[in-house]
Amino acid sequence: MYFNWLDRWDEQRARRGEEGKEPTAFILDAERAFPGEKIDSFREFCARADRASTDPTFFDEPHRGDHEFEADENWVKFPSAISTEVTENNIVWAKITRSGPFDRALVIFHHWNAPARNPQIASFFSKRGITVFEIAMPYHFERSRPGSVHADYMLSANLGRTVEAVKQAVCDGRKLIRWLKCEGFQEISVLGLSLGSWVAGLIAAHDANVAKASLFLAGGSLADMVWTGRATRSIRESLEAELDLTELRRAWSPLNLENHVRRLARPELDLQFILAKRDTVVLPKLSEGLIRSLREAGGQPQVLKMNCGHYSLGTLPYIIFAGLKAREFLS
Known part of the structure; x- marks a missing residue:
């Protein structure tokens, strides 16, 4: 009875997320x-x-420039590593939640169409000795395209723009991490939520400065997630008259975390996955395939699977269990 109610709640939440798509x-x-x-x-x-x-x-930065950073107590901003025609998108903003004189930093990458940053998550980790940087991914928050009702330029039926946007997110994250290293942070971790977990995972795979990566609701193939996921039906509807899933996998193969498992499985990187068994957005088989590939490559990821859905992971009691597990991992 309870899980039937939980599934209905997730479905209602998914329907609200379809508005404007x-x-x-x-x-x-x-x-x-x-x-x-x-x-x-x-x-x-x-x-x-x-x-x-x-x-x-x-996924290397096209141009490097550390002198372009502007920071105060609460914010850091800098030019994006990739320039687009949307002026607002070309400046990256990250909200800082400081944690005293410690040398650990956590960069958080939010989910697709996130309406705002999450001060509760930032406060939770900052109280445990970790300075948190909540970065805005392309076309979100301060970087939103004027007049848009959701971040359609980040993930869409425009194949090239989607590759560009994810690459931009990765390069911007790496640029921020390089600056954090110059600022004296000794241990830098990344945490990604849903689409943000793809970005965080790609960064962890390509940047040796990342010591730990906690990936919430992650899968391997972004193409499969879009094709089968509850939140991306409008994108599939836009694509399926022109190509099939096999073709989309090839087009977006650079964004498939399974193609980067050897780098993710490197011994000096600690990996954690927090997953939802009832997920209809990132189907469990996509997560399980990635974890299996990592283990075959020699990786030893920590894995927590909870009996909830994609959206209900953010509700009680699941978010408490997830937060405590992530705190244990990152601390």
Whole structure:
């Protein structure tokens, strides 16, 4: 009885999240994903994506500049590593919740279409000796596109823009982490929520400065998540007349965490997964496939699976269990 009610609650929450999401045109937009390269067809796009998925430099910052950071007690801002036509999106903001004279930092990457940062989560960790930086991902918060009702430029049926946006999020996160290292933080961790877990995972895979990564509601293939997930039905509806899931997997292969498991499984990186057994947004099989691949590559991730849904993970008592487990891991 209780779990039937919980499933209905998650479904109602998912329906509210559909407001403003409409099918859009399928667009290749290869120049965004691979600037300066001449790619005229979907086939060429996929071939280039295949190469990017094994290229350890694909998520490197295009330009480096530490002098561009502006910081005070509560905020740090800096130019994005990637420039777009949306002016607001080109400045990255991170909210700081400080924790006294400690040398540990946690960078939090929020979920897709997050309406605001979460001061409760930031306070929870800052009270335990960790200074928290809640970064705004592309097209969210201060970086939102004027007139948009949700972050449609972050994840959409525009294949090239989605690759660009996720890469931008990764490069911006790495830029902030490099600055934190220069500021004297000795241990830097990342925490990602849903889509933010893909970003945090890609950063952890490519940045040796990351010591720990706690990934909430993570999966391997972003393409599979979009194709099968409850929150992305409008994107699938926009895509399926033009391509199938196998083709989408190739197009977005650089964003598939399973293609980066050898880097994620490196011995000096500690990994934690907090998952929902009743998740209809990131299906459990996507999480299980990633964890299986990590273990086959020699990784030893900590895994907590709770009997709740994607949205109900944020409710009592599940969020308490998740928070305590993450605190134990990060502290």
